[in-house]
Amino acid sequence: MKEINVNFSLADSEYMTALRLVAGSVLAANDRDVDVIEDFKVCVTESVIILKNCGFGRVSATFGTDGGVYCVVCGEGGEPRESENEFSLALVSALVADCSIERKNGVIGKVTLRV
Amino acid sequence: MTDREAEELFLKYRATHDVAIRNKLVENYMYIAEILAKKFAGRGVEYDDLLQVASEALISGVEKFDPSLGNRFTTYVTPTIAGNIKNYFRDYSRAVRLPRKIYTVAANVRAEADAYFAEHGVKPTVKQLSEALGLEEELIIEALECRNPVSLDARVRTSEGGDEVPLYDAIADPKDAFESFEDGESLRAEIAKLDPTEQKVVTLRFLHGKSQAEVGKILGVSQMFVSRAERKIVEKLKEALL
Numbered sequence: 575m576k577e578i579n580v581n582f583s584l585a586d587s588e589y590m591t592a593l594r595l596v597a598g599s600v601l602a603a604n605d606r607d608v609d610v611i612e613d614f615k616v617c618v619t620e621s622v623i624i625l626k627n628c629g630f631g632r633v634s635a636t637f638g639t640d641g642g643v644y645c646v647v648c649g650e651g652g653e654p655r656e657s658e659n660e661f662s663l664a665l666v667s668a669l670v671a672d673c674s675i676e677r678k679n680g681v682i683g684k685v686t687l688r689v
Numbered sequence: 690m691t692d693r694e695a696e697e698l699f700l701k702y703r704a705t706h707d708v709a710i711r712n713k714l715v716e717n718y719m720y721i722a723e724i725l726a727k728k729f730a731g732r733g734v735e736y737d738d739l740l741q742v743a744s745e746a747l748i749s750g751v752e753k754f755d756p757s758l759g760n761r762f763t764t765y766v767t768p769t770i771a772g773n774i775k776n777y778f779r780d781y782s783r784a785v786r787l788p789r790k791i792y793t794v795a796a797n798v799r800a801e802a803d804a805y806f807a808e809h810g811v812k813p814t815v816k817q818l819s820e821a822l823g824l825e826e827e828l829i830i831e832a833l834e835c836r837n838p839v840s841l842d843a844r845v846r847t848s849e850g851g852d853e854v855p856l857y858d859a860i861a862d863p864k865d866a867f868e869s870f871e872d873g874e875s876l877r878a879e880i881a882k883l884d885p886t887e888q889k890v891v892t893l894r895f896l897h898g899k900s901q902a903e904v905g906k907i908l909g910v911s912q913m914f915v916s917r918a919e920r921k922i923v924e925k926l927k928e929a930l931l
Contacts, residue, residue: 594834598815599827599830608833612833661885665893668908
């Protein structure tokens with residue numbers, strides 16, 4: 575199993591484009607169609623926004639393949655706190671086949687997406 | 690030129706479309722274009738370029754203005770000129786983020802994906818697009834990224850080596866009441882007042898660039914519902930911000 579990790583400071587949102595390009599590349603290598611790629615990129619973006627809203631300072635996104643394609647987005651550092659993310663969560667749930675959210679003390683710290 | 694004289698000239702221009710009259714009116718109001726161009730200068734775009742954009746908007750404004758509707762020309766044309774300048778900044782910010790060639794490729798990718806869907810009933814993979822267009826897969830992946838509109842929260846660099854700022858800071862002056870509709874903060878505040886479904890429609894349509902049909906699929910409603918909701922949202926925002 576091969577994995578690619580992207581880790582960047584949430585203070586510099588310029589790297590969101592880099593992250594989205596990696597997401598697109600991983601799915602393209604897995605022969606997914608362009609709609610699946612677009613939906614997955616939206617979910618990766620929303621996952622990062624959720625973690626930013628929750629006060630994390632950095633994000634680590636790990637992409638991998640294991641039959642399907644997955645992306646594990648984790649918050650790091652900063653000052654984590656509870657945050658309202660209802661719409662982002664609804665969107666992520668609607669667009670990927672499988673999504674899991676991990677909370678610690680009520681704060682979302684990890685989002686796993688799978689297609 | 691007094692307001693009364695200007696109004697008479699506008700009425701005469703609307704009746705005759707005499708270019709000499711139009712030019713006289715443009716000269717009279719050129720100060721507005723100059724003020725607005727100066728106001729937006731120093732943010733990474735040359736004053737002369739901004740003045741040209743502002744002047745074109747002014748000419749267009751003179752040609753379209755109807756004094757019989759009861760508005761003052763300055764009230765009518767100021768947001769129009771400011772809007773055109775902001776559009777120019779939007780194009781400029783896009784131009785510095787990605788080379789223009791990518792947008793051409795993106796248009797070809799969209800067309801090919803649609804053609805493939807029409808023929809096969811499913812969307813193509815990047816590899817299939819690459820083969821059909823004779824382009825490298827890497828370029829296709831980059832071009833797909835161009836399908837997304839730039840968010841007002843996207844960070845842009847307005848001058849070489851300068852600090853990054855949110856796009857809405859680069860294109861809007863929150864102190865100017867004329868520009869309330871294009872002010873990012875005001876717009877976001879009004880969007881926050883929409884009901885949850887409407888907020889979802891705004892986010893999906895304008896932030897994520899989804900089509901009405903795609904939004905309908907995600908929200909479990911028809912494309913017609915999305916279309917009606919979108920029209921209602923725009924009306925609400927116009928009412929609140931104009």
